[in-house]
Amino acid sequence: METSRHGAVTENHYLDDAAYIVVKIMIEMVRMRLAGSNECIDSLIKDLKEPLEALGLRMNILSKPRDAIGKGIEAIATFSQYIEEVKLKGWELDSCGECWVIEGCIMDSNDHQSAIDAHMYRVKVRDEESGE
Known part of the structure; x- marks a missing residue:
């Protein structure tokens, strides 16, 4: 994710597509539920560190x-x-x-x-x- 809130991933040919990223998050949430987890969406990012780049x-x-x-x-x-x-x-x-x-x-x-x-x-x- 960029500081401008844009996001692009290799598997989507670096297209800045928020819908693609939202679907990826939803898929991961379903996988977590199927694995028996009751954690919320924020658990996916809780261990991330603050970015070096914090200003756009x-x-x-x-x-x-x-x-x-x-x-x-x-x-x-x-x-x-x-x-x-x-x-x-x-x-x-x-x-x-x-x-x-x-x-x-x-x-x-x-x-x-x-x-x-x-x-x-x-x-x-x-x-x-x-x-x-």
Whole structure:
């Protein structure tokens, strides 16, 4: 699960599909009941630790609609360069990574793919004390 409450799993081709995840939870709950357990749904996550990533940042693009995609690509390129030049201590650029989609990743809510959809980045921020 992402901090934005989006969730995607390998077996569903990394599609962000809440219905799929809900069905997976329901199946697990049925399995638990059939095994004789009376535990609630929260028992499935009770042993999980707090995530290292606890904050999601989103960028609003203020421009004329026809210029929004270009401005978004420009902003991502500028931010990426800023991080790569190590101007933010402890920050490291991390590409989307484990996704099976290499190019053309559609991560927004529109129905039409655009160039900016393929520019998805995560940033790792490390704390010197904890190393996380």
